[in-house]
Amino acid sequence: MFETSSESPAPVRVVSEAIKDYIDRLGPIWIEGEISELNERSGGMAFMRLRDTSADMSISVMCYKTVLASVQPLPANARVVIHAKPSWFTKNGSLTMSAKEIRQVGVGELLARLEALKEKLALEGLFSADRKIALPRLPRTVGLICGRNTDAEKDVVENARRRWPSVQFEIREVAVQGAAAVVEVTAALAELEANPDVDVIIITRGGGSFEDLLPFSDESLVRLAASCTTPIVSAIGHEKDSPLLDLVADYRASTPTDAAKRVVPDIAQEISDIEKIRDRMYRRLVSTIDYELNQIAQLRNRPVMKDPSVMVTSRRDEIKGWRDRSIRSFASLLEIEKKELKGVRDHLRSLSPQSTMDRGYAVVQLEDGSIVRDASKAKTGTRLRIRVAKGETSATVNE
Amino acid sequence: MATKDAKPSYEEARDELSEIVESLEDGSATLEESLKLWERGEELAKICQEWLDGAKKKLDAAKKPAKASEEE
Numbered sequence: 001m002f003e004t005s006s007e008s009p010a011p012v013r014v015v016s017e018a019i020k021d022y023i024d025r026l027g028p029i030w031i032e033g034e035i036s037e038l039n040e041r042s043g044g045m046a047f048m049r050l051r052d053t054s055a056d057m058s059i060s061v062m063c064y065k066t067v068l069a070s071v072q073p074l075p076a077n078a079r080v081v082i083h084a085k086p087s088w089f090t091k092n093g094s095l096t097m098s099a100k101e102i103r104q105v106g107v108g109e110l111l112a113r114l115e116a117l118k119e120k121l122a123l124e125g126l127f128s129a130d131r132k133i134a135l136p137r138l139p140r141t142v143g144l145i146c147g148r149n150t151d152a153e154k155d156v157v158e159n160a161r162r163r164w165p166s167v168q169f170e171i172r173e174v175a176v177q178g179a180a181a182v183v184e185v186t187a188a189l190a191e192l193e194a195n196p197d198v199d200v201i202i203i204t205r206g207g208g209s210f211e212d213l214l215p216f217s218d219e220s221l222v223r224l225a226a227s228c229t230t231p232i233v234s235a236i237g238h239e240k241d242s243p244l245l246d247l248v249a250d251y252r253a254s255t256p257t258d259a260a261k262r263v264v265p266d267i268a269q270e271i272s273d274i275e276k277i278r279d280r281m282y283r284r285l286v287s288t289i290d291y292e293l294n295q296i297a298q299l300r301n302r303p304v305m306k307d308p309s310v311m312v313t314s315r316r317d318e319i320k321g322w323r324d325r326s327i328r329s330f331a332s333l334l335e336i337e338k339k340e341l342k343g344v345r346d347h348l349r350s351l352s353p354q355s356t357m358d359r360g361y362a363v364v365q366l367e368d369g370s371i372v373r374d375a376s377k378a379k380t381g382t383r384l385r386i387r388v389a390k391g392e393t394s395a396t397v398n399e
Numbered sequence: 400m401a402t403k404d405a406k407p408s409y410e411e412a413r414d415e416l417s418e419i420v421e422s423l424e425d426g427s428a429t430l431e432e433s434l435k436l437w438e439r440g441e442e443l444a445k446i447c448q449e450w451l452d453g454a455k456k457k458l459d460a461a462k463k464p465a466k467a468s469e470e471e
Contacts, residue, residue, distance in 0.1 A: 282462055289455050292413070296447045299416050304423035305444065308437045311423070315430055 013090070020088040028085040028100065033058075034179045035078050040065060050082065050097070051179030054220050058179070062087075063099035071104045077178045077211050079105035107210055114217055118244055121219075126226045127247040133231040135251055135262060139199030141168040142263050143192035143230070145185055147176040152204040152235070152256040159260035167264050170198055176205035181215035186224055193228045200263050201228070203245060204235040204256045216243035225249065235259040357389040407443075409450045416443040 002018070004010050033050035036058065040046045046068045051058040061082060071080070084097035121127065142160065146153040153171065160167045170192060174184035185203065192198045203216075203225075215221065216236045225232055226248040234249035235256045246252045253259035303310060353363055364372040365385040372378050382397045407415065419440040422428055428436060 282458060285458055286455070289451050289458070292409070292447070293451050293455075295413065296416070296444060296451065299413075299420050300444050300448075302420050302424065304420055304437070305440055311430070311433050311437060 012093075016088070016090040016093055019093075020090055023086050023088040023095070026086050028083055030081055030083055031059075031097065032079070032081045032105065035074060035080055036179045038074070040068070047096075050080070053079070053179060053214070054182050054218050056180070056183040059097055060094070061097045061099050063102065067099055067102055071102050074104065075209060075211055077214075079110065079211065079214075081105055110210070110214065114244070117217070117219055117222075118247070121222065121226075121244065121248075126222070131226070131248075132250045133229070135231050135233065136199045138164070138265060139167075139263060141170050141195070141197040141199060143195065143198040143201035144169050144171045145174060145188045145192070145201065145203045146171070146256075147205055148173040150176070150206060152206045155256035156202055156204055156235070156260045159257045160264050163261065163266045164264035165267065168197075170195060177208060177212040177215065182218040182221050185215065186221050189221070189224055189228065189232075193230050198230055200231050200233060202233045202235065202253075202256075202259045202263060203249070204253075204259060205237065206256075207238045207241070213237050213241055213243050216245040221245065222248055233259045233262055354389065357387065360389075363387040407446065409447060412443045412446045412450070416440055416447060419443065 002010050002014070031050065032053075034053055035048050036051045037049040038046065039048065044065055045062055046065050048061045048063075049058050050061045061084060063082075063084075071078075074080075081103045082097065082099040083101040084099040087096050087098045088094075089096065125131070144153065144156055146156065153173070157169060157171075160169075172188035172192065174188050175181045176185070189201065189203070192201050205213075205216075213236060216234075222244045225245055231250040232248075233251045233253050234243075234246045235253035235258065236243050236245060239254050251259075251262055253262055299305060353361070357363065363386070364378075365387065366372060366377075367383050367385065369385075372384065378384060378397045380397050380399050384395045384397065386393050386395055419436050423433060423436055423440070
C-alpha cells in the first residue's frame with residue numbers, strides 16, 4: 001500500500017495511522033485466558049494482562065471499570081472469557097484488546113472440561129496401570145519441581161535427607177500457579193527428563209484453590225508427563241484434589257512427605273535389615289561349623305582313632321595266643337614222645353642180657369666184640385672181654 | 400586315596416577320614432596298611448579341625464566389631 005524506499009521512507013505517523021486504520025476494521029472476538037496482572041488506575045479504565053493457560057504468551061487488555069465490576073471480585077489467576085476488539089494506540093504503537101464484556105469461566109464449566117479431558121486421556125490409556133514405571137530403589141539423583149521457597153520443597157528435601165542423608169537433588173523452583181506455571185513446570189520436567197542422572201522426578205506443590213491447581217491438569221503438561229521415561233511422583237495439593245497429573249504419575253503421593261518416603265529408602269531400616277541378614281548368615285555358618293566340628297570329634301573319638309595302639313595290641317594278643325598254643329602243643333608232643341621212648345627203653349631193657357647177668361652169668365667177647373659161644377674159638381693168648389652185671393673186665397686164655 | 404601333597408578341601412578331607420575310620424574298624428587291612436591308614440587319618444583329622452577352628456575364629460572376629468558398633 002505504501003511505496004517506500006531508503007530515499008523516500010514513510011514517517012512513523014503515517015505508518016501508525018495506517019495500522020490503526022487496518023486494525024479498527026477488525027471486529028470483536030471472544031478470547032479465553034487467565035488474568036495475570038490487574039491494574040485499576042485512578043481514571044475510569046482498568047488494564048490487565050491476559051495469559052494463555054498453556055503457552056508463554058499474553059496480550060494486554062483494557063476495559064472500563066464498569067465492565068470489570070460485573071465480575072468482581074475475581075480470584076487470583078481467574079479464568080475469563082472476554083469479548084474484545086483490538087485497538088491500536090498510535091501514541092506508543094501498542095496493541096491492546098478493548099473488552100466490552102468480561103465473563104468469568106465458572107468452576108462448573110472448568111470441572112466439566114476437566115472431566116471431558118480426563119475421559120479422553122483415559123480412553124487413550126494414559127492412566128492405565130501397565131504404563132506405570134516402578135520407582136528406583138535408590139535413585140542417584142532426585143529431580144524436584146516445586147514452588148520457590150515453599151513448604152512442599154522443604155518437606156520433600158528434609159524428609160528425604162532424614163531417610164537417606166546422601167540423597168542428591170536437582171531442584172527446579174518454578175511458578176506453581178498462575179499462567180506461567182504450565183510453561184515453567186513443562187520446561188523443568190522436560191529438562192529433568194533429559195538429564196541422565198535423574199532417576200525419579202517429584203512434582204509437588206501445597207494445597208491451593210481449584211484454579212491454583214488447574215495448571216497440573218493442563219493437557220500438554222499431562223501428555224508430557226505421560227511420555228516421560230523417568231518415573232514421576234506427584235504430590236499436588238491435598239488428598240481430595242485430583243489434578244490429572246496425579247493420574248498419569250507413576251506414583252501419586254498423598255503429601256510431599258509421602259513423596260520423600262517413596263523415592264528414597266530409610267537408611268536406619270536398611271542398616272537394620274542388613275544387620276539381620278548378616279546375623280542370620282553368621283548363625284547359619286556357626287551352626288554348620290559346630291555340626292562339622294562335632295562330626296570330626298566323633299570320628300576322632302572312634303576307638304580306632306582315639307586308641308590306635310589297639311591296632312598293635314590286638315595283633316600282639318593274637319600272636320601270643322598262637323605262641324601259647326604252639327608251646328602247648330609242642331609240650332604235649334614232647335610228652336607223647338617221652339612216653340614212647342620209655343616204652344621202647346623198657347622193651348629194650350627187657351631184651352638185654354643184664355637180667356641174666358644179674359643172676360651171675362657173664363658175657364665173654366673177643367676183642368672185635370663178637371661173643372664167644374665156642375671155647376675152641378678162644379685160642380691160648382686170646383684176649384677176652386668179660387661183661388658182668390656190673391661193669392666188665394678182661395682176661396687172657398691160658399692153654 | 401587323595402594325593403598327600405595337594406591340600407584337600409574340607410569335605411574331601413572329612414569324607415576320606417570317615418572312609419579311613421571305617422576301613423580301620425572293619426579290620427581287613429594288613430598291619431602295615433592299617434598303620435599307614437591311621438597316620439593318614441590323623442593327618443586328615445588335623446586338617447579338618449584346623450579348617451573349622453580357623454573358620455570359627457574368622458567368624459568371631461567378624462562378629463565382634465559388628466556387635467561393638469551396634470552397642471554404640
